[in-house]
Amino acid sequence: MVRFTMSVRCAHCFYVVQHPWLAAFGYVKVGYTRNPWRRLNTVSFTTCFTPEWSYFSVFECEGIKEAFLLEQAVLYVFEDVRVSQRELIKCDPQPVVDVARRICDKLNLNALLKAEPEYHLNTNGSLSPTGSQTDKSVGQTVEELQSSTCILRGHVEKLKELRDSMRDDGFFSSYLGSSGMQQEESKDNITAEESECVFSDEEGVDALTDEEVEGELDYDFEDLAAPDEAYTITALRPYQAEAVDRCLAELERSGAALCQMACRCGKTPVAFKIIQHYIEKVSPIAVLFLVPSLGLLRQTVKKLYGYGLRRVNFLLIGSCAETVMLDDGYALTMTTDAETIKNTISSSTSQLVVISTYHSSHIVCTMTGFNLAVFDECHRVCGSATPTNFNSVLLHSPCKRKLFLTATPAYNTPLRMDQVNLFGNIAYRYYLREGIDAGYVNPFSLRIILGEGMEDMNPYFFEAMKLVDKMIVYCGSIKHATELKVRLGEPPPGDVKPFVVLLAHSKMPSAVVSDVLRKFTVHKRCILLNVRLFQEGIEIPDLNAVFFAAPRRSPRDIVQSICRPLNKMDGKPSSYVFLPATIDKKLPADHPVNLEKFSELVPFTDALMDEDPVFFEYLIDPQKVSYDIDVVGVRSLELSSGKIRKFVLPALRRGVRYTNQGRDRLHRATSLPWKAAFGELKRIVLECNRYPKNNDAWVIGERSISMMMFLKFVRKGYQQYLDGKTSSLQMYQIR
Structure with missing residues (x-):
């Protein structure tokens, strides 16, 4: 009562x-x-x-x-x-x-x-x-x-x-x-x-983010890949080999290492080589490999087995009863029975690799005996500072060594990945731009579609579909996506080929979402309106564009979404990333009102700059550095290409570069692209046989950066590291 x-x-x-x-x-x-x-x-x-x-x-x-x-x-x-x-x-x-x-x-x-x-x-x-x-x-x-x-x-x-x-x-x-x-x-x-x-x-x-909940869903996307796909590895790419060496060194030094490697660049082979190193070095050994979803669990065990982990025992912890078939007819089943799991781990006398979803990892979070724990897509554990199933191993496991893998670290979450006591230092970093330049990641074109308002998004979509055949649209909500789908029921203009419109969102049953995605792969021209799905861990081979139909603030979400169409395939053209923006055409492009409108793109440009130093240099000095970026005006704007190049693009650059108070956001030591800035510092030391003087400057665009001040910034961070304090530099920068 x-x-x-x-x-x-x-x-x-x-x-x-x-x-x-x-x-x-x-x-x-x-x-x-x-x-x-x-x-x-x-x-x-x-x-x-x-x-x-x-x-x-x-x-x-x-x-x-x-x-x-x-x-x-x-x-x-x-x-x-x-x-x-x-x-x-x-x-x-x-x-x-x-x-x-x-x-x-x-x-x-x-x-x-x-x-x-x-x-x-x-x-x-x-x-x-x-x-x-x-x-x-x-x-x-x-x-x-x-x-x-x-x-x-x-x-x-x-x-x-x-x-x-x-x-x-x-x-x-x-x-x-x-x-x-x-x-x-x-x-x-x-x-x-x-x-x-x-x-x-x-x-x-209690504190799971939407990403974590999505990670528990078991969308059956595996059959979208090539049938009978074989996971093999003959040799590591040069940067992967370097990542292995750096991570091993940091694991031995501090017991924790973070490998930040861009999407599509192959983090699992790095983890495989590190696991292989400890298996050959220590016997018996138990390794824990954590993944965010059942689909990734199945994919991970297939990859590790295909790469060469053949003489080990596997234990799969997950809530799916289906059998996982490996090469040679080797079959594995998942379990969440705590007693079975405990007995298997405690009685193991050989090499054992335990692969678990984060959701089920609390079962093993206090078990001793793990020599190495690998946290794949480790940003998923950051949703709460209090114990949850997702972060239980991070917070409670007595594991000797912890390897963290991600393309997009989380820094604005309750658990931050700059907490060195939890995540260690960034032992190695590989940028998206490096993967593109090396030919491992598909290049992309950035297109800003300009209109007077976003009440009706159809003109924006029509402009995009003139350039591509298949596009995922990231919407703000189910209601938003549903409204867009209704509006797209109207026929496109005559200069736009017809296309199919599909809708998928995070509240649909997994079977329905999987069916929608299959339809998307079948249709030749298609828009897929999407809410909180397909941000990571999914490859759609012939996808060649993404469109952000709603504002985004999370750099992690932005980068993960940008990378969806960047899988490399023979003969695949450059992918596209579309960003809608608005302009008051009655006012000059560089009018404060329009600059304020353009500043809505700042979260996107900041996220992209962090992964692509070339984009940073382009924003600083477009005369010196070229970038595949352009502005497309919707039909009603009647913008000429000359006006776009002469007025609109410069105004856009200014809108994302300067604050409302007119301060330059890019000319700061912490904003400089590390490899380029440190490369200039290294050049002065090696070529001039001295450290920078007061009059040494690195000219970027119309501004110059004092290399003496940059040297002081680097020295301070390095001294903090030597003194055992929290350093402003990451380990990949120090080494």
């Missing part, structure tokens, strides 16, 4: 929360938590929403199981108006609270109801409630709750009676209308941010 006179001394809560964006569509969110102080500040709530979440009501329960039971009971009763597989209910908040109170009475649950409570930190800054349960790992607690599939057993009849009485009273139809709730319609009417970021609220996924 709900009591109002006594306070249950705990923080295990069932909650009803609201946000203006959800309220606009008539939704509330429910869930349970053991930590109401920080629940609304976790990444899953803040990544895509404004900070306007608030508790409408909270039921403080006696324990986490009671809170979980109350959540499940509420969702059961409200199933007619619940969004499938989400803790979202199409209802006003007060009726949800009233029903929750009735459920407490029916199930004899003791809870303290608080209306619109505000939770604050303890005076010592602690976020967690006291009590023995706070010492248990999140993964263990989640396992216990999630394994309680029968938690409603014994209560179903009471709950069914309550639900049926509400149906008879017409309660649900008052929110849905006489026709009832159409599931697909309900999905697409949810706000953009909800559809991408509000996921299942078990404690174990």
Whole structure:
């Protein structure tokens, strides 16, 4: 029952929360938590929403199981108006609270109801409630709750009676209308941010980002690759061999090494050689290899086996029952049985390679005996600073050596990859531009499509489809993508060949998404509108363009998305990256109003500069350095190519280079492309046989960089490294 006179001394809560964006569509969110102080500040709530979440009501329960039971009971009763597989209910908040109170009475649950409570930190800054349960790992607690599939057993009849009485009273139809709730319609009417970021609220996924949740889905994309694809390796590419040497040295020096290598450049062969090194050096040995998805788990074991790890035992930890077939008829199955996993690892007397998804890795997070742990796509573990299934090995494993692999480190997340105590130093870095110049990555053309507004995106798409045949469009939300699809139902202009329009988003069942992608590969000309899918880990052989139809702020998302069409194939033309922008054609291109509009491209240009130093040099001095960039105006703008070259492109460069206060964002020591700047410093030392003087300058564009100041910057960082302090330089720069 709900009591109002006594306070249950705990923080295990069932909650009803609201946000203006959800309220606009008539939704509330429910869930349970053991930590109401920080629940609304976790990444899953803040990544895509404004900070306007608030508790409408909270039921403080006696324990986490009671809170979980109350959540499940509420969702059961409200199933007619619940969004499938989400803790979202199409209802006003007060009726949800009233029903929750009735459920407490029916199930004899003791809870303290608080209306619109505000939770604050303890005076010592602690976020967690006291009590023995706070010492248990999140993964263990989640396992216990999630394994309680029968938690409603014994209560179903009471709950069914309550639900049926509400149906008879017409309660649900008052929110849905006489026709009832159409599931697909309900999905697409949810706000953009909800559809991408509000996921299942078990404690174990409290702080999972949308990327991490996507990583758990098992989209069957393997059959899109060439059938019977053989994973073999004869020799490492030169940069891969250098990466192996640098990472091994750093692993032996500090026990942790980060290998940052651009997409499409082959990080798995580097990991294979490092694993092979330790297998040959140490016996017996156990290696842990972590991946973000079941598909990558299957792909990784096939690659490692094909590359040459034949005389080792494999253990696959994942939730898929399908058999993984390797060469020579070798078959492997996955397991998540903790006892089987523990016994296999502890009793191993030979070389053992354990490959696990991050989602299941909590099973082994405290096991000893691993000589090496490899974190593939390691930016996926950064979504929360508190323990989750994804970061359990990072935070708790006593593993002797940890190798981190990524193309896109995460620096603006709760766990940052510049935390050297967790991730080590960047032992080796290989830029996207280096992969393109060496012929391993397909080159791309950057096209900025200019229009007067983005209310109607069709003119932008039509301009892009004049240049390409197949394009993925990254949309802001399911609602946004659906609206674009409806608009694209109109015929294209006569100078644009017809094309098919498809839609895929992260709330579709995996089989549906896989089918959409197959259709995309079959059609000759096609646009695929996409929401939070196909950002990484997927190769579509004949894809040759991406289009950003909504603003992006995450450099990681931007770079991963840019790289989708850059897989190298014989005869494949240059790929395209399309960025839409707006201009007020009544004003000069370099008018402050237009410069402000162009500054919307800054997140894209910053992300690209970090991977492509040539783009940096182009922005500084386009007369000296060429770059495959151009502006295309939509038909209604009537922009001539001469006007674009003379006025628009210079204004665009200025808009992304200078701040609103007119400060040059690029002429800073930390912004300079490292290899080019250090190369100039090295040239002065070797050719002039001295260090830079005050009058030594590196001229870039119309500005000069003092090499003396750059030398001081480098010296300071190196001295910090020698003194054992946090250095402004990364290990790949020091070595």
